[in-house]
Amino acid sequence: MKFPGKRKSKHYFPVSNRDPLLQQSPPESEQSASWVVGIDQTLVDIEARVDDDFVRRYGLSLGHSLVIEDDVAEALYQELVRENLITHQFAGGTIGNTMHNYSVLADDRSVLLGVMCNNIEIGGYAYRYLCNTSSRTDLNYLQGVDGAIGRCFTLINEHGERTFAISPGQMNQLHAESIPESTIAGASALVLSAYLVRCKEGEPMPEASMQAIDYAKRYDVPVVLTMGTKFVVADDPQRWQTFLRDHVSILAMNEEEAAALTGIEDPLLAADRALEWVDLVLCTAGPQGLYMAAYTEDEAKRQTRQPLLPGAIAEFNQYEFSRAIRRHECQQPLRIYSHIAPYMGGPEKIMNTNGAGDGALAALLHDITANRYHRAKVPNSSKHGYHWLTYSSLSQVCKYANRVSYQVLNQHSPRLSRGLPEREDSLEEAYWDR
Ligand SMILES: Nc1ncnc2c1ncn2[C@@H]1O[C@H](COP(=O)(O)OP(=O)(O)O)[C@@H](O)[C@H]1O
Numbered sequence: 001m002k003f004p005g006k007r008k009s010k011h012y013f014p015v016s017n018r019d020p021l022l023q024q025s026p027p028e029s030e031q032s033a034s035w036v037v038g039i040d041q042t043l044v045d046i047e048a049r050v051d052d053d054f055v056r057r058y059g060l061s062l063g064h065s066l067v068i069e070d071d072v073a074e075a076l077y078q079e080l081v082r083e084n085l086i087t088h089q090f091a092g093g094t095i096g097n098t099m100h101n102y103s104v105l106a107d108d109r110s111v112l113l114g115v116m117c118n119n120i121e122i123g124g125y126a127y128r129y130l131c132n133t134s135s136r137t138d139l140n141y142l143q144g145v146d147g148a149i150g151r152c153f154t155l156i157n158e159h160g161e162r163t164f165a166i167s168p169g170q171m172n173q174l175h176a177e178s179i180p181e182s183t184i185a186g187a188s189a190l191v192l193s194a195y196l197v198r199c200k201e202g203e204p205m206p207e208a209s210m211q212a213i214d215y216a217k218r219y220d221v222p223v224v225l226t227m228g229t230k231f232v233v234a235d236d237p238q239r240w241q242t243f244l245r246d247h248v249s250i251l252a253m254n255e256e257e258a259a260a261l262t263g264i265e266d267p268l269l270a271a272d273r274a275l276e277w278v279d280l281v282l283c284t285a286g287p288q289g290l291y292m293a294a295y296t297e298d299e300a301k302r303q304t305r306q307p308l309l310p311g312a313i314a315e316f317n318q319y320e321f322s323r324a325i326r327r328h329e330c331q332q333p334l335r336i337y338s339h340i341a342p343y344m345g346g347p348e349k350i351m352n353t354n355g356a357g358d359g360a361l362a363a364l365l366h367d368i369t370a371n372r373y374h375r376a377k378v379p380n381s382s383k384h385g386y387h388w389l390t391y392s393s394l395s396q397v398c399k400y401a402n403r404v405s406y407q408v409l410n411q412h413s414p415r416l417s418r419g420l421p422e423r424e425d426s427l428e429e430a431y432w433d434r
């Protein structure tokens, strides 16, 4: 486990081999002590530059992610090839991206559950998917299928707006029997997306996801849900609110999804509303940066040393230096909030916004898993007087998530090609004040 950042003395976690305390503990086994599990629809992103007429001609709707039939997909693909419009092809899928990015950041194991072709052709989509996934992402539990994985046509117009057309192939054929109970039991988090319910009648993916949620609840593993797109939420916000309350601990969304879910446009107020259902909220807001909202133990709250921020909740960041805890672990829960503007004001030139939110979530997962790892290694540390959810304060997690989003915006693929540069590892240094 690579820690989310080198710490000043008060937070310092000894990861160096020379540390005598660590030398007392048994050597790390090949199999990592901490991991996250995600379920996804196995998808390859096929990115192309198109005009709005193209989007209309194929019955798509600008800015939406829609599922298309095989014949439409074939015609669309043939036109992209004929007109030479394809610019990039990457492994994709919102949770696949998150697991990959987590493994790159933590230099540690994530487990991806989903389907994979039984017969893989060199150069084919399945082959590309595997080649473009971190070697730290454990793919041993993928379920074989006879047929193709999914394709996500990512159509980008002249204003940079993305329209997704999903050709599902066999991506929703994951069965409940393919969900490994013990792998979920030992995980730091189970990560799902709202896309998993977007299936045809009778497809097994929703049941497989519910099986995974049941296991997670059985072993008190936090369930993380990312909203995917506002259109999935907008179909039935009430149903999602109930789903969150019944099954989810951590919610990741952008401000549009937040508005669709809660009916509240202000991301801070929407995140606050969502705390009625979940323990922690990550709400990205494009050029506005990102918000987090969570619970802390009142007795252990910590005052911020940053300027107090105005907003719909006055001075909302007052206790952002506190660590997050799940509500049911609190004696006296206190709501805490934090916000950060885009790192360095955002990149000079955004290469691609694809996956910026997934990147932020990967950083949050890294912090949560680091906390569990530290608790297992140094259980009597003063850092574990309470059963915290995060290793760092809400403010630190915001910085880290924001930094990772910036990295994704600076490259074409939604998947990080490398970790953050070493010299930036300290999240508390003046670096952040530049
Ligand atoms: N136009 C932008 N300028 C600066 N930063 C941006 C911009 N768009 C996104 N970001 C950064 O990326 C993060 C995630 O972006 P967002 O578009 O909200 O995610 P999603 O991919 O889930 O829609 C934001 O919190 C912000 O830090």
Ligand SMILES: Nc1nc2c(ncn2[C@@H]2O[C@H](COP(=O)(O)O)[C@@H](O)[C@H]2O)c(=O)[nH]1
Pocket: 040, 041, 043, 044, 045, 065, 091, 092, 093, 094, 095, 097, 152, 164, 166, 193, 195, 198, 228, 353, 354, 355, 356, 357, 358, 414
């Ligand atoms: N599992 C699914 N992933 C999907 C679907 N439609 C799009 N996507 C993936 O999202 C990311 C981009 O993420 P974003 O947070 O920037 O919107 C991209 O890589 C797509 O593969 C879907 O229906 N299911």
